[in-house]
Amino acid sequence: MTDFYDRAAAREAEILSDALAAQQRRARNGLGAVSALACEDCGASIPEARRQAIHGVQRCVGCQTVQERLAR
Structure with a gap:
């Protein structure tokens, strides 16, 4: 059974992963921009x-x- 800290760490990793993926999408979209x-x-x-x-x-x-x- 997971405790509070394990769930918090997993959620933090998920948020970080989502933020990094969003940053990569923004960077890719901007590469072709003038x-x-x-x-x-x-x-x-x-x-x-x-x-x-x-x-x-x-x-x-x-x-x-x-x-x-x-x-x-």
Whole structure:
């Protein structure tokens, strides 16, 4: 018979596995996306290094930071 801690550990592993699978799906979906040359929010140019590092990027670092904070 399993105890509380075993069930909690199994649930934690399940949640982690689901989160990793979702991240992989998002990464695969973004690989074919075209990165924007200019930020969709402020219009500033997005550096080439950022566009290559993050496929499908649409915002500059500053606007992306604001967007992520608002999403919390």
